Amino acid sequence: MTATVLRLDPSDKPTLDPMISLVATDMNLVNNVILDRMQSEIPLIPELAGHLIAGGGKRLRPMLTLASARLLDYSGTRHHKLAAAVEFIHTATLLHDDVVDGSDLRRGKRTANLIWGNSASVLVGDFLFSRSFELMVEDGSLKALRILSNASAVIAEGEVNQLTAVRRIETSEERYLEIIGAKTAALFAAACRIGAVVAERSEADEAALDAYGRNLGIAFQLVDDAIDYTSDAGTMGKDAGDDFREGKMTLPVILAYARGDEEARKFWKDAVEGRRDSDDDLAEAITRMRETRAVDDTLARARHYGQRAMDSISGFPASAAKDAMIEAVEFAVARAF
Known part of the structure; x- marks a missing residue:
């Protein structure tokens, strides 16, 4: 079976519309939960x-649970509560x-912590975590609960x-990939894998969907980290340059620092440690990234992981679900263009 190749033409804008249409009925039931x-x-x-x-999120992670179950021809209802658990x-x-x-x-709106304060945000977050575990237990599958x-x-x-890597210029690319593999890709992987669990499919199918979600999650985060240096609040739903001002060691910074001369490396060290965080400093950071192709190469890595995601489901039969999941990968990567 021939694997699908990731589209690279930025004028050919993929969307999430096929996935949204595919899971619309199930997603209404998830939203009710x-x-x-x-x-x-x-x-x-x-x-x-x-x-x-209700703040305008795409609900991508629960949609992936629903689409993965559809890919495997699951026709039950267990995935509704589990998809809601994923979203919580x-x-x-x-x-x-x-x-x-x-x-x-957050998503172009004021964050909850800004409106209600840090304490309320943390405690409501704890409440939602608790609700997610209630939903897992109600499903009754120890495997789903474990995942x-x-x-x-x-x-x-x-x-x-990630917290312990903030403002540490010596953070390596390997550690960065460990961080995003955990904080972003792990939930993508779990969301997809439980689609195979409810469909009672083989460990091989579980592993294929896990790999799809994990690689998609890494690609998604790589693109997010790249466009923090190329976009604005209207596109990102957050202030452009937030990562820069917070001293986050994302891949564009790691690459620009590694490729810079002595003057550039001093700039990046000062910036990451909080001594260069003005708008002019952000503009200089973007210029230095352009000179070292740090953003371009971050996006190239995103395309690599996107291709790995699509390859992971190449063995499944052709279907509307498979097409939607492939286009979801293309959408995740194309957000940068």
Whole structure:
């Protein structure tokens, strides 16, 4: 069977529309679960959770659970609660991330921590994590529980690993990939793998979907980290240059530092350690990245992982679900263009 090759023409804009259409009916049922389980007798909880959950996110991770189950011809309903659990895990991590990062914008809107404060955001995030575990237990599958609970632990480890790498210029590319593999790709992988679990398919099918999600997640994060230096708040849903000002060692910075001369390396060391964080400094950072092709090569790596994601599902029969999952990879990479 011939593998699909990732499209590279930036004028040929892929979208998530095929996946959205594919899972629309199931996604309505997932949204019903989400709305029901975010309720509480404490009014602040649904108010704060709803601010983020209804804030314009694409629901990509739960859609991947639904699409993966569809790829395997699953016709039951177990994946609805598990997809909702995936979205609750993701939302909880976003609430916690915004507190850690001190973010002001999320998806183009003011962050929950800016409106309600850090304490409320952390506690509502904890509430959503708890709800996700309730949904896992209700499903009754120890395998699904193990996959999603492990992903939750790995995400937390990745966030701590990233925290300890902030403002450390010596952070390596290997460590960076470990961080994004944990904090982003782990949930993509778990979201896809549980599609095979509910369909009661083989370990090989589980592994194929895990690999698809993991590689897609890495590609997705690489693109996010690249366009932080090429985009604006209207495109990113956050302030351009946030990673730069927060001293995050993302791949564009790692590459630009490694390829720079002595003067450039001093600039990057000062910037990462917080001594160069003005708008002019950001402009200089972007110029230095352009000179070293740091962003271009970050996007090239994203395309590499995107191709690996598509190769992972090449063995499944042709179907609308497979086509939608392939275009989702192309969409994730094309966001940079």
